[in-house]
Amino acid sequence: MMMMMMELKWFIRIAVMSVLLVLEGTTSYACLEHEKIALLQLKPFFNGFDHLNNWDEVKIPNCCQWKGIDCYTTTGRLKGLDLSYTVDGNKGWYLNASMFLPFVELKSLYLGSNAIAGCIQNEDEAQLRLPKLQKLDLSFNLFRYNTFSFLEGLSNLESLAMNNNNLQGSIDIKDAGTKLKQFAHLEELRLDENLFNNSAFASLKVFSNLRYLSISHNLLKGSLDMKDLDIFTNLRELHMSGNQFKDIVIHKGTTTYACLEHEKIALLQLKPFFNGFDYLNNWDEVEIPNCFKWKGTPPQGDSKDSTLVTQYEAQLRLPKLQKLDLSFNHFRDNTFSFLEGLSNLESLAMNNNNLQGSIDIKGLRNLTNLKYLDLRWNQIESLQSFNDAGTKLKQFAHLEELRLDGNLLNNSAFASLKVFSNLKKLSMSENLLKGSLDMKDLDIFTNLRELHMSGNQFKDIVIHKGTTTYACLEHEKIALLQLKPFFNGFDYLNNWDEVEIPNCFKWKGTPPQGDSKDSTLVTQYEAQLRLPKLQKLDLSFNHFRDNTFSFLEGLSNLESLAMNNNNLQGSIDIKGLRNLTNLKYLDLRWNQIESLQSFNDAGTKLKQFAHLEELRLDGNLLNNSAFASLKVFSNLKKLSMSENLLKGSLDMKDLDIFTNLRELDMSRNQFKDIVIHKGII
Missing domain, CATH: 3.80.10.10 (Ribonuclease Inhibitor)
Known part of the structure; x- marks a missing residue:
């Protein structure tokens, strides 16, 4: 009986708590x-x-x-x-x-x-x-x-x-x-x-x-005085774009002397006795801490026991600043030396200023946390890299995005960009880049996700063809190195160095490469554009004529390719796109393309373009026969073929395969009617 009473009490307690919880959950508090x-x-x-x-x-x-x-x-x-x-x-x-x-x-x-x-x-x-x-x-x-x-x-x-x-x-x-x-x-x-x-x-x-x-x-205009910003020691973001600043005022360091503390105390004790007519009114340790600047004291530094005080150069010292926007001003200083005190800066925008000529990037050497640098729309002609750039790569290890669009850079700029080897996004559109784009200039950017070089004057891509060489066997190399101390008079064998020259067939006195029957065959494959992480490539508004796209085969992760507004002519061989299995967006507008060469075994290659969702072919010279080659892009969601030479009858069978299509634009062609194929039983 006692057990039953206890169980009943617990049941009642649980029931009451449940009701209270329900009431609490449904109660809505009205405003006062x-x-x-x-x-x-x-x-x-x-x-x-x-x-x-x-x-x-x-x-x-x-x-x-x-x-x-x-x-x-x-x-x-x-x-x-x-x-x-x-x-x-x-x-x-x-x-x-x-x-x-x-x-x-x-x-x-x-x-x-x-x-x-x-x-x-x-x-x-x-x-x-x-x-x-x-x-x-x-x-x-x-x-x-x-x-x-x-x-x-x-x-x-x-x-x-x-x-x-x-x-x-x-x-x-x-x-x-x-x-x-x-x-x-x-x-x-x-x-x-x-x-x-x-x-x-x-x-x-x-x-x-x-x-x-x-x-x-x-x-805001004229000179930006660094002293005006010193007090903001907690500042993370500073935006001053769209003003009329021309330069930065840096206060150079000076050496002064301060009197000793016990002498200052003694002077203050004298003041009440000699302050008639407020003669010593500037003897004030709060307003003027250095008593050598008080009226009647000797010129600073005359005291042998005075304290030396050094004021260092007043750079822009905002220790916590992470984002600085000085865009759309009139800055001309090409050294960036005023930035050296911003050790935590992550984002710097100096776009749309008057930066001209050669930019000395040594001024950025202390910005080891910099992730974003925007220098667009200036008149920059070149970037001065470090003489010892090879040892400075770590200084820009965090830089992920560099924007240089709208400047006057030529092809020589690529050499100085190698200090930014960890970039994820590089934009150099609308510069003076022209002629041949050499793939070697881009090899170092192995982390690159986006590359924008539209609006230049590139005509073609330089691919460095592979060559076949022979390398000596490892045990023979070891034997040669053991011989070296006995036959190195006058440093005759100075190039026998496995670090500098790993292939011993290139050492002095060894037989021409390949003469050894037991030598190792080494093949260097064709140097395609190998940027393994690149997802977006914009080469639009250039002068490219190569219709094969073979240079793209190394871009296995590419998702977006823009080749619009170039000089692509005649028949385009889409086999060059066969390795781009992740491609989602392809823009070939405003060229002079007449046809697309599909694979002979296109039926088995459909998977290669399974991710392609948008294809833009406007403003070319395509006729109705182009539809047959488009079937390899069966998963398209958007197809645009306006302003081509499509004419006569639009046959619905040509479009049946595009079951995922959301948008279809074939405006400004010469279609007259639509052919519908009636079903039969």
């Missing part, structure tokens, strides 16, 4: 009444285009379900409020910040694109007193005045977006020197697309803990 009232008071100001039409306490009593509202699931209080794009019109108006006071738990507030010109300048109404707010978006408004006093009540703000306003000059923050703690949490500041000038940097120092600063497309 006073916050709902505050939201309804906001509605008339932000209901342009009836954007807030579902803010209706009758139809939807729970305001947590209203558009733009995010509530805490436990308390029902407002967590996020999105009122972006809710004001109809572009006439500026002033916001009453006190209307947001009820939302004391609010973490994010979005007010972008609402034509807000500022906050009402009233001591009680001008500040957003939201102690837990972390993200504030005021972008794409009409703020004209630079006072940020309304931010003073946002002690936990982490992200502020003021981009795309009309802010000018510098930022005005009252008592900024004493307010640093108020912005201690601010990590992200967006000020793009305003009218700030260089004086803005001084006022930005109150945001010293920033990790992300973007001040692109303003009126």
Whole structure:
């Protein structure tokens, strides 16, 4: 009986707990009444285009379900409020910040694109007193005045977006020197697309803990002074593109002397007795720490016991910076020496500047973590590599993407690119590369996934044919090396070196290679373009004429090939594509191709093109006979053959095999009708 009672008690407890769990899972917390009232008071100001039409306490009593509202699931209080794009019109108006006071738990507030010109300048109404707010978006408004006093009540703000306003000059923050703690949490500041000038940097120092600063497309110009950025020691990303900077000001090191501490103390003890008429007003250890700069002291360095102080060259020292964008400026400095202090930099964009002539890449030698380098659309003619480049490869071991499009580089540039041997993406489109593309220039890039060289003047590919040589047997090489010490007078056998010359048949005094019947046959195969990891190759807008594609056979992982807008003519031999079993995209548009030569045993080769999904053949000279050779591409999803010489009747049988086709474009041909083959029983 006792056992039954205990089992009953446990059953009741489990049942009660189950009911509570069910109730907890189905309970929906409604927003607080006073916050709902505050939201309804906001509605008339932000209901342009009836954007807030579902803010209706009758139809939807729970305001947590209203558009733009995010509530805490436990308390029902407002967590996020999105009122972006809710004001109809572009006439500026002033916001009453006190209307947001009820939302004391609010973490994010979005007010972008609402034509807000500022906050009402009233001591009680001008500040957003939201102690837990972390993200504030005021972008794409009409703020004209630079006072940020309304931010003073946002002690936990982490992200502020003021981009795309009309802010000018510098930022005005009252008592900024004493307010640093108020912005201690601010990590992200967006000020793009305003009218700030260089004086803005001084006022930005109150945001010293920033990790992300973007001040692109303003009126910053002339010289970028490195001192203006020294305070941002936590900065990870810095974006200053679209300004008018021309150069970088580097402050060279100087040697000064500082007086000894006990002498400074003695001078300060003298000051009260000799400070008539405030004569010694600059004797101030806070404002001027070095007492050799105080009035009446000897010229610095005259004291034999003075302390030597060396100030090193002030490079751009932002130890945590990972991303730097200086694109679309007017920079001309080709040395990059100012970057040497950015040891953690991973991404550098200097595209669309005025970099000209030869670029000295030694300035990048300390950027050992660099992954992305963008130098597009300058006037770079060459890259100066290291004299000891072979030992410097490790410095660029992490560089994965290099963009050099739109410069003046010629074929000699390939030699200096070998220091970037670990690249995954290389882009050299629209340069002055021309003539023959030598496969040897690309052999080192064994990790390359994407190669873009469109818009150049390449005509053909240089393939280095294989040769047959003979190598001596290993035991004979060992025997020769044992003989060397006895017959090496006058260093006669100095080239008997198995490291420098592994094949001993090339050593002095040995028989011509191949004379030994027991020699080992060594065959060097044809040097195709062997980039084993390459997935995307763009050779469009060149002058290629080779219709065989044989140079591509080593690209077994290629997924995308663009050969459009070249001089491919006549019949194209697609056997050259037989090893590209992973090919998904093939672009042969705007050539003068008349036909495609399919395999003799095409029926058994269908698997080789099983992954090809898109084939573009527009703007060629193909006629109706081309359909027969296209059957090897039976898994196509998109086929484009517009502007060819297709004419007469379009026979549906020619298309039956393309059962996966989603898009078919055969516009601008000369088809007259369609042939449908009726079924028979």
